[in-house]
Amino acid sequence: MSEVVLRGFGWRHAGRRAWAVRDVDLHIAHGERVLLLGPSGAGKSTLLAALSGLLPEDSGEAEGTIEIDGLDPRKARDQVGIVFQDPQTQLVMARSGDDVAFGLENRGVPPAQIWPRVSDALDRVGFPYPITRSTAALSGGEAQRLALAGVLALRPGLLLLDEPTANLDPAGATLVRESLGSLTGTTMILVEHRVAEVLPLVDRVVVLEPGGGVRADGTPEMVFAAYGDRLADEGVWVPGFTIPPLKSASAATPELVRAEKVSVDQRLAPVCLGAGPGELLAVTGPNGAGKSTLALLLGGLLAPSGGRVRGFGDQRPPHKWRAATLTGRIGSVFQNPEHQFVTARVSDELAVGPRRLGKAPAAVAATVSDLLERLRLTKLAAANPYTLSGGEARRLSVATALATAPRLLVLDEPTFGQDRRTWIELVTLLATLRDDGHAIVAVTHDDDFVQTVADRTFALGPARRHDPLPHRRPRS
Amino acid sequence: MTLALEPIADPAAPLARRNPVAKLAAALLFSLPLIATLDPLTPALALAIELAVVPFFGLRYSTLARRAWPVLVASLGLLITMVLFSANRSGTLLLDLGPFDVTTGVLMSALGLILRLFAVAVPGVLLFATTDPTDLADALVQNAKAPARFAVGALAAFRLLPLLGAEWQMLTLARRARGIDAGHNPFAAVRLFVSTAFALLVGALRRGGRLAVAMDARGFDSGLPRTYARKQSFRTADIALIAGALVLSALALGTSITLGLFRPII
Numbered sequence: 001m002s003e004v005v006l007r008g009f010g011w012r013h014a015g016r017r018a019w020a021v022r023d024v025d026l027h028i029a030h031g032e033r034v035l036l037l038g039p040s041g042a043g044k045s046t047l048l049a050a051l052s053g054l055l056p057e058d059s060g061e062a063e064g065t066i067e068i069d070g071l072d073p074r075k076a077r078d079q080v081g082i083v084f085q086d087p088q089t090q091l092v093m094a095r096s097g098d099d100v101a102f103g104l105e106n107r108g109v110p111p112a113q114i115w116p117r118v119s120d121a122l123d124r125v126g127f128p129y130p131i132t133r134s135t136a137a138l139s140g141g142e143a144q145r146l147a148l149a150g151v152l153a154l155r156p157g158l159l160l161l162d163e164p165t166a167n168l169d170p171a172g173a174t175l176v177r178e179s180l181g182s183l184t185g186t187t188m189i190l191v192e193h194r195v196a197e198v199l200p201l202v203d204r205v206v207v208l209e210p211g212g213g214v215r216a217d218g219t220p221e222m223v224f225a226a227y228g229d230r231l232a233d234e235g236v237w238v239p240g241f242t243i244p245p246l247k248s249a250s251a252a253t254p255e256l257v258r259a260e261k262v263s264v265d266q267r268l269a270p271v272c273l274g275a276g277p278g279e280l281l282a283v284t285g286p287n288g289a290g291k292s293t294l295a296l297l298l299g300g301l302l303a304p305s306g307g308r309v310r311g312f313g314d315q316r317p318p319h320k321w322r323a324a325t326l327t328g329r330i331g332s333v334f335q336n337p338e339h340q341f342v343t344a345r346v347s348d349e350l351a352v353g354p355r356r357l358g359k360a361p362a363a364v365a366a367t368v369s370d371l372l373e374r375l376r377l378t379k380l381a382a383a384n385p386y387t388l389s390g391g392e393a394r395r396l397s398v399a400t401a402l403a404t405a406p407r408l409l410v411l412d413e414p415t416f417g418q419d420r421r422t423w424i425e426l427v428t429l430l431a432t433l434r435d436d437g438h439a440i441v442a443v444t445h446d447d448d449f450v451q452t453v454a455d456r457t458f459a460l461g462p463a464r465r466h467d468p469l470p471h472r473r474p475r476s
Numbered sequence: 477m478t479l480a481l482e483p484i485a486d487p488a489a490p491l492a493r494r495n496p497v498a499k500l501a502a503a504l505l506f507s508l509p510l511i512a513t514l515d516p517l518t519p520a521l522a523l524a525i526e527l528a529v530v531p532f533f534g535l536r537y538s539t540l541a542r543r544a545w546p547v548l549v550a551s552l553g554l555l556i557t558m559v560l561f562s563a564n565r566s567g568t569l570l571l572d573l574g575p576f577d578v579t580t581g582v583l584m585s586a587l588g589l590i591l592r593l594f595a596v597a598v599p600g601v602l603l604f605a606t607t608d609p610t611d612l613a614d615a616l617v618q619n620a621k622a623p624a625r626f627a628v629g630a631l632a633a634f635r636l637l638p639l640l641g642a643e644w645q646m647l648t649l650a651r652r653a654r655g656i657d658a659g660h661n662p663f664a665a666v667r668l669f670v671s672t673a674f675a676l677l678v679g680a681l682r683r684g685g686r687l688a689v690a691m692d693a694r695g696f697d698s699g700l701p702r703t704y705a706r707k708q709s710f711r712t713a714d715i716a717l718i719a720g721a722l723v724l725s726a727l728a729l730g731t732s733i734t735l736g737l738f739r740p741i742i
Contacts, residue, residue: 052693082693088639089686092632092694094610101705102628106695114705136638150694301649327655338679339643339650342671356655386678404655 002079002157002187004028004051008064010212011046011055020046022063022212028204033188035198035220038208039234040389040419044191047208048160051189052082068158078107081156085163087143090150096138097122097131100150107154121153122146125179139287141172145179152183159183161190165197166417169287169445177201193419196239207231235391235419243424243448246431248455253277256408256439257311257318257330259297262304267293270307273458277407280430280440282450285460291443292335292412294460298441299332299410311408324356331401333411337393341385346377346396349385353404371399375429391422398426402433409433411442415449427453484543485606489534491717492606496615498714499607502721503599509725510595513732514739516584519591521728526598533606540598543605547597551590558586609634615708625697632687636680643679647672 010022021043028034036044049055050066053073068076084090093099100118109117118131125145129138138146144164151159161180165173173194180188180201192198205223209215216223224231224238232238255274263270268290275281275298285291296302297309300318309317312329321329334340343349350371354364372378375395380388385396394414401409414430415423431453434440444450450457485492491499506526510519530540559576567580613631616622651657651672658665691697732738 054689054693077695077698084686084690086686088636089683090690092628092635092687092691092696094608094631094635098610098705102691102696103694105702105705106698106700108700108703111703111705111707114703118705135635147690154694296649299653301652322659323652323655323657327653330653332650332653334646334650334653336646339646339675340654342651342654342656342675353655400654 001030001185002069002076003030004158004187004189005067005070006064009047009050009066010063011043011050011060012063013046013060014058016060019043019063019212020060021050021208024064024208024212024214026206026214026217028187028189031185031187032204033202034190034204034206035195035202036189036191036206036208037195037223037231037236038215039210039231039236040391042208042210044208045162048082048162048189048191051158052080052160053077054082078154079157080160081151081154081158082160082162083144083148083151083164085166087138087140087147087167090147091135091143094135095131096127096129096133096135096146099135099146100131100153103150103154117153121149124152124183125149126175126182139172140168141175144168144172144176148176148179152186156186159186159188161188161192163191163193166193170447171287173197193237193417195237199239232420235421237420241420243427243452245451246427246453248278248280248434253279255311257298257309259294259304259307259309261307262294262297262309263306264290264293264297264302265305268297269461271458271460273298275408275439275441277437277439278434279455280434280442280453282454282457283441283443283460284445284450284457286462289460289462291460295332295410295412295441295443298408299330300326301332324358327353327404327406328357329406330408330410331404331406333397333401333409333414335412335416337397338386340397340400344384345381346383346385346388347372347381349396349400350403353400357404367403371403375399376425391418394418394422394426398429407437408439409441411440413444413446414442415444415446423448484535484539486534487606489532489606491529491532492534494717495619495708495710495714496603496607496612497619497708498710498717499603500612502717503603505718506721506725507596507599509729510592512741513729514588514741515732515737516588516591517735517737518728518732519588519595521731522595522725523591523598525724525728526595526602530602533602535602535605539605540601543601544594544597547594547601551593554589554593555586558582558589562586610706611708614704614706615710617702618704618708619710624702628696629691632691633684636683636687639683640676640680644672644676647675647679 004026006024006026009024010019012019024047036047038044051068051073053076066073068079073080091099092102097118100121101114104114104117122131125148127145127149135143135146165176168176177197190198190202199220202220205216205218205220206214207216207223207227216227228238228241232241253276255276258274260272261270271294283291283294293302297304300321303319311318314321318326318330341349342352347368350368351364354367372381375398377392377396377399380392385393388396398414414426418426427449430440487493506522510522530537559578559582562582562585564581564585565577565579567584569577569579571578609631613627616627617624651668656668658668729738
């Protein structure tokens with residue numbers, strides 16, 4: 001187990017004027033389990049990168065000292081393990097056991113010790129498959145457990161976790177938290193959005209102040225009693241702060257679109273579903289049930305292999321409409337906002353849709369400035385969409401869908417991974433759009449979202465999982 | 477769009493089991509000399525030898541044909557190109573098409589090229605159909621002393637390849653949702669393709685960057701000598717495979733030289 005000591009530590013990335021993190025004094029004792037909090041931009045990830053020795057000396061400017069067991073983190077790298085958000089970009093090898101062995105090979109562990117340590121690490125995280133399991137066949141939660149095993153096999157004295165469940169659905173996040181809960185023998189620093197779920201895993205909460213310093217440091221009860229309101233306002237999901245429901249006032253009206261026994265081979269079993277104006281319909285269900293596929297079908301982006309989608313009084317199904325017609329009727333918001341960006345400026349991004357509809361330049365400009373205002377993006381009008389933060393990118397992707405004033409909005413996991421502040425903004429915006437007479441279909445895993453704003457829920461059943469790759473035995 | 481890159485042969489077949497580096501060396505040593513000749517006989521002989529050893533690699537001919545279909549498409553392209561542009565219009569006239577006369581000379585040149593294409597491609601198909609990428613990387617590092625930075629790095633990037641297919645589909649759908657399609661305009665189609673490809677590249681670079689950081693954090697390429705969890709050994713049978721490839725290659729070349737049909741490229 002390792003001890004961490006920071007004295008007046010600060011870091012400024014090369015070429016930036018502002019310090020990413022500054023004036024941090026912190027002493028973390030052997031075996032402590034710390035939740036690191038702070039509004040977005042407070043420097044949590046930078047601090048973890050510094051602790052893991054991943055900030056090269058020439059990539060910025062340091063201030064104060066940072067030590068792990070008395071050593072500079074760059075010299076103590078074999079003491080530190082870090083797990084990141086995205087399981088896809090942490091797994092290196094094609095087979096699960098090989099992936100855990102990867103770090104051990106890098107550290108020069110003698111071959112005879114590698115495989116016992118691999119099985120030990122897989123046991124510690126509760127990995128349920130044999131070591132030959134293809135890493136491509138794992139769910140997000142299983143892949144993240146494997147990534148954790150890959151780090152634990154190195155027996156780090158300090159374990160850093162940078163939002164390890166942010167990219168996972170609730171079931172996957174639970175898998176990872178269960179693995180973390182049973183860990184012993186390591187000091188742990190965790191950064192996580194969804195605070196309530198991880199509180200049982202930690203015994204201390206440290207809040208970073210944006211602009212520098214530590215705002216609060218103590219037991220969870222102490223910190224939330226004193227700073228809960230302020231943290232909640234800043235977007236942290238503080239436990240116990242509920243949001244009042246925003247349900248539809250109007251009664252259901254005739255349907256805008258109807259899916260009749262639509263199915264897609266291997267992805268979606270036949271379903272019947274309709275959506276009408278003034279209603280927010282939540283589509284829920286476990287992973288692999290075909291929720292996103294259903295969203296693509298309703299959005300006119302995918303041809304069903306069985307059944308049909310009809311809507312807007314058109315004889316032709318939506319997937320046969322020209323793109324311009326489609327975007328004027330149905331707005332789709334994808335799970336990953338970056339998939340939807342097609343220009344290099346936020347304001348251009350909003351102008352794309354209206355221009356495709358053949359709107360006059362003045363009308364386009366009016367739409368753009370109205371949306372920038374409504375979604376708090378005015379200051380970012382000239383920024384590159386790819387440089388936006390998660391919350392900003394999400395707001396922009398919703399704004400691009402609204403730019404063509406479609407009457408039906410189809411959203412895939414709109415609140416996924418958002419901080420509390422962006423979450424409230426999005427939910428309020430969607431409620432307003434619904435009350436203005438839009439039909440809204442949202443695919444979601446987020447129970448709070450369903451409780452707060454959904455007028456009706458459509459639950460898809462579990463699907464048969466199929467393994468995309470065969471299992472094979474490694475050579476011994 | 478899926479990318480099938482997994483080995484599909486019977487792993488217990490006598491030649492499939494050979495060390496991946498030996499298979500790679502055999503494939504290169506056997507097919508490289510073929511590039512030196514323009515006559516149709518040498519590649520025909522080579523192809524016959526290749527097809528004869530296919531069962532020893534535990535591969536079915538039908539599977540081989542399925543894997544080799546891009547070569548079929550390419551050879552059709554070659555045939556058309558030769559009919560349109562061949563300078564040599566000698567021999568018997570078979571089809572009178574004015575400037576595009578099809579003669580036996582044209583067909584013989586085309587046949588030579590197509591056979592060469594197949595003879596060079598089949599060993600590659602055999603190699604990848606019988607070799608697990610992880611084993612290849614392991615063997616490159618352990619037996620061919622390739623730098624781990626290169627071999628393991630390429631292997632990690634390779635694992636991300638299938639994601640690109642899914643990513644491409646999402647980008648295409650997202651563009652349609654934004655109101656962007658090419659309709660029947662070929663210029664718009666090219667523009668759309670380029671912009672989608674650019675977005676794919678940006679995403680791939682970011683993902684690659686994140687993967688590099690994660691590998692770095694697990695001590696990859698830190699200067700310590702690596703150990704190997706999976707041992708790859710290079711046996712006498714592997715040397716025999718390479719030697720066999722050399723002998724058979726010499727046999728094919730020797731036969732065409734003896735028969736006086738050998739036409740060197742220079």
